[in-house]
Amino acid sequence: MAQQLVDDDRIDPEVYRRRWWTLAVLCLSLLIIMVGNTSLNVALPVLSDKLGATNSQLQWMVDAYSLIFAGLLFTAGNLGDRYGRKGILQLGLVLFAASTAYAAFVAGSAGQIIGARVVMGAAAAMVMPATLSIITNVFPRDERAKAVAMWAGISGAGTAFGPLMSGFLLERFSWNAVFITNLPLIVVALVAGYFFVPRLPVRHDTPLDLVGALLSAASLSLVVYTLIEAPSSGWTSAATLLTGTVGLFLLAGFILWELRVESPMLDVRLFRIGAFGVSSLVLTLVFFALMGSFFSMSQLLQLVYGYSPLSAALRLAPISIALVIAAPRSAKLAARYGKRRVVAGGMWLVAGGIAVMSLIGTDANYLLLLAGLMIMATGMGLAMSPTTDLLMSAVPRDQAGMGSAMNDTTRELGGSLGVAVFGSLLASKYAATIAPSIGALPAEAQDVASSSLAGALGVSQRMGESGQALAGAARDAWMSGFRFSLVVGAIIVTAAGILAFRFLPDQAADVEIDLDADTAADGAPIGVELVLDPA
Numbered sequence: 456m457a458q459q460l461v462d463d464d465r466i467d468p469e470v471y472r473r474r475w476w477t478l479a480v481l482c483l484s485l486l487i488i489m490v491g492n493t494s495l496n497v498a499l500p501v502l503s504d505k506l507g508a509t510n511s512q513l514q515w516m517v518d519a520y521s522l523i524f525a526g527l528l529f530t531a532g533n534l535g536d537r538y539g540r541k542g543i544l545q546l547g548l549v550l551f552a553a554s555t556a557y558a559a560f561v562a563g564s565a566g567q568i569i570g571a572r573v574v575m576g577a578a579a580a581m582v583m584p585a586t587l588s589i590i591t592n593v594f595p596r597d598e599r600a601k602a603v604a605m606w607a608g609i610s611g612a613g614t615a616f617g618p619l620m621s622g623f624l625l626e627r628f629s630w631n632a633v634f635i636t637n638l639p640l641i642v643v644a645l646v647a648g649y650f651f652v653p654r655l656p657v658r659h660d661t662p663l664d665l666v667g668a669l670l671s672a673a674s675l676s677l678v679v680y681t682l683i684e685a686p687s688s689g690w691t692s693a694a695t696l697l698t699g700t701v702g703l704f705l706l707a708g709f710i711l712w713e714l715r716v717e718s719p720m721l722d723v724r725l726f727r728i729g730a731f732g733v734s735s736l737v738l739t740l741v742f743f744a745l746m747g748s749f750f751s752m753s754q755l756l757q758l759v760y761g762y763s764p765l766s767a768a769l770r771l772a773p774i775s776i777a778l779v780i781a782a783p784r785s786a787k788l789a790a791r792y793g794k795r796r797v798v799a800g801g802m803w804l805v806a807g808g809i810a811v812m813s814l815i816g817t818d819a820n821y822l823l824l825l826a827g828l829m830i831m832a833t834g835m836g837l838a839m840s841p842t843t844d845l846l847m848s849a850v851p852r853d854q855a856g857m858g859s860a861m862n863d864t865t866r867e868l869g870g871s872l873g874v875a876v877f878g879s880l881l882a883s884k885y886a887a888t889i890a891p892s893i894g895a896l897p898a899e900a901q902d903v904a905s906s907s908l909a910g911a912l913g914v915s916q917r918m919g920e921s922g923q924a925l926a927g928a929a930r931d932a933w934m935s936g937f938r939f940s941l942v943v944g945a946i947i948v949t950a951a952g953i954l955a956f957r958f959l960p961d962q963a964a965d966v967e968i969d970l971d972a973d974t975a976a977d978g979a980p981i982g983v984e985l986v987l988d989p990a
Contacts, residue, residue, distance in 0.1 A: 465852075465945070466595060471746035473594045476651040478602050482585040484548060484611045484644045486636055488579040489613025491555065491593040492520055494621035494633050495572075496753070508565035515569050516952045518683050523576030524583075525867040526676035530668040532584035532860030533720045537663060540585045540592075540856060541652050545645060547581030550574060552641040559634035583863050588855035591847045592655050600786040602971035603847065604840035607783030611835055612775035612865075614745070618753070619775075622768035656853065667720035670709035675701030676683055682871040686878040721857055726740060731849035733958045735861060735950065736844040737798060740951040741838050744805050747873025747944055748812070748831065751937055757931050758908050760819040763911045781836025786844075793961035796842040804834025804951030806945045813941035817930045837954075845959065882907075884936035908933040 470477075499513045509514070535543040554574035562568050587606060594602045624632040681699040688695050713719040726732035749771075756767035789797045810833025815823050843862055850858030886905045893904045896914070904911040904925070911929035915922030 462650065466593060470593050470655075471595070473604075473651055473653070474598075476647075477593050477653065478590060478605060479718040480582050480644060480647045480651050481544075481589060482607050484544060484582055484648070485586045485606065485609050485641050486553065487548070487644060488575075488582050489610060490617040490620060490892075491551065491575060491706075492524075492579065492635050493614050493617030496618055496621070496622050496798075498630055498633045499623060501625055502565070502568065503693050505630055506563070506565050506568070508568075510563040512569065515575065516565070516572055518680075519569050520576040520579070521574040521871065522676050522679055523573050523682070524580045525679045525864065525871075526672035527580035527669040528584060528675070528860040528863050528867070529857070530581045532856035532858075532863075533663065533668070533854075535581075535585050535588060536854055536856035539654060540589050541648070541654050543581050544585035544589070545648055546893040547578045547585065548645050548648070550578035551582065552638060554578060554647075555637050555797065559631045561639070563705060565983040568973045569909050576764065578862075583920065584856050587843070587859035587862060589652065591850075591855045591858070592852050593653065594745045596848075598948060599848075600840070600844045601784070603777045603844045606782045607835060607843050610831070611745070611778040611839060613784065615750070616772075619772050620960055622763075622765035624808035626763070626765050643686045651807070658660065662718055664713075664716055664718055664720040664768065666712055667709060670705055670712060671720060674702055674705035674709050675868075678706065679867065679871045681713075682875040685875050686882060688726060688881065712928045717958045720853075721861065725849055728849045729958055729960050730845040731858075731861075732954065734849075736806075737838065737842045737951055737955045738846070738862065738865040741802070741805070741835055741842070742869030743876070744809065744831070744944055744948045745835055745874035746870035747877035748809060749942065749985055750857070750874045750877050751940070752830065754908060754933070755824075755937060757815055758912060759933065760821075763831045770825070771828070773825060774828055775830035777829050778836045781833045782840050785840040788837065794845060795956055795959035795961050798838045798841050799952045799956035800957055801834040801836070801838030802948055802955055805831050805838065806834075806948040806952065808832070808834060809941050809945040811950065812936045813945065815934075817934050817937075842955075843960070873944075877944060880943055881933070881936035882942040884939045885932050887931055888935045889932035892925060892932070904929065908960065965975060 464887055495516060497514065502508050502516065511837075531543060531547075551574075557574075558568055558571035562571055587603070590602050590606055591599060608635055620636065621633050623634065644756045681702055682982055684698070685695045710723050713723050726735070739912065744818065752771060753764075753767055756762045756770055762770065785797055785801070808827045808829070810827075811830060812827035814826060815827075837841075846862050847855065847858045850861075858951050885908070889905060889911065893901045893911075896904065900914050904914045908929055912926055915926040918925065
């Protein structure tokens with residue numbers, strides 16, 4: 456198979472000159488949707504009080520965004536490849552601004568907030584793939600790893616920054632402020648994007664894969680929905696088995712369709728390339744660890760340690776700092792030691808950080824928690840960037856939206872899987888451990904106390920002084936489940952590091968032409984021109 460260096464990156468000189476300004480705008484656009492997603496989590500108790508939202512409605516305020524976002528990623532990325540990435544990016548920002556303004560100034564019920572979140576999820580699906588696909592088209596190969604590292608750092612940091620900003624605002628203003636603060640940033644991103652984000656060549660010659668769009672939206676939405684509902688409904692319940700089976704069936708249909716269609720939305724043959732397939736799996740497990748561990752952090756800090764929402768968010772802020780510091784440095788480390796070593800080392804740091812956090816107890820020990828968080832976040836910063844760069848390098852530039860959508864899908868699926876698995880492990884261990892302590896309570900109180908730590912603390916408060924023993928037992932039981940979930944998570948991430956070290960390539964490989972059906976002996980499809988990137 457022919458392998459050769461391609462010297463011409465085919466980047467317009469004017470586009471190249473403004474590339475760092477372009478990156479700044481793209482990172483701001485990414486930060487907007489990341490903050491817009493995660494900031495709502497801290498506001499849920501306030502929304503429940505002010506809008507009279509039920510637990511089910513609160514859940515859908517969060518889940519509606521994730522479901523629509525996951526379902527539309529491939530469609531939005533494909534539309535950007537065919538009709539213009541800048542146009543899709545700016546249309547997404549406009550929709551995000553409109554739905555945010557509606558939630559802030561018009562919405563007065565839980566149903567209206569949920570509707571706004573549906574539109575936000577669709578807008579985010581337009582913005583996120585566009586940002587990464589534009590980056591891969593405006594930066595040459597020798598700078599792409601650095602640019603992607605900055606993008607990845609903002610992506611991870613935004614996840615942690617959202618709750619911090621929300622906690623700060625809720626202690627000073629009404630719940631509307633959680634939405635209002637994003638609007639000026641969106642205006643800046645739109646205006647700056649008009650001047651600094653270039654219009655790039657598109658693929659007008661290929662038809663839109665409508666069947667693939669429908670199958671990807673339906674299958675991914677159902678899979679994510681199943682992962683969201685499984686911890687509460689039960690992994691073996693009829694509803695979980697039904698939606699999960701249908702989702703996987705549709706996903707299999709999507710894969711089979713993409714193998715036969717002339718212009719696929721996702722060329723699944725790319726998974727033959729280690730830079731694409733293994734990177735997708737590793738990224739999934741990175742966000743499995745991130746979102747899985749984050750799922751229980753707010754409960755630990757508020758319900759076990761007794762911190763306020765803002766104080767809890769402040770104590771999680773160092774995660775953003777560690778990610779922002781580590782991610783850009785991953786490019787230099789990868790250039791020196793190879794991408795697979797850096798990714799594997801990052802994954803093992805993540806596992807080590809999770810293991811450190813599993814040592815904490817019910818007595819507040821923030822320094823030990825901080826050490827675990829910083830180690831974990833540093834590892835994530837090191838692992839995310841090279842894997843993202845490897846994945847994008849396996850996709851032709853004119854199909855960068857497809858690669859970016861795959862990258863974003865791994866994050867969404869990994870995060871949903873992490874919350875589901877960590878949450879289920881914690882809940883099952885908690886219920887089993889607290890059972891002896893609630894045996895004398897009425898049946899209704901037993902159900903409430905065994906369902907969650909918050910429920911047990913509520914029951915203990917109604918018992919007066921005699922409830923202090925129950926509160927202590929509940930916290931001990933919850934911590935037992937928390938530590939158990941972290942230990943299992945650390946084992947899984949350690950295995951992911953071994954997988955990365957064994958199968959990830961050390962160098963990026965830029966695909967310049969379409970894939971053929973056959974595969975060469977070294978694993979790269981015949982007919983794929985590889986551009987070896989020492990970074």
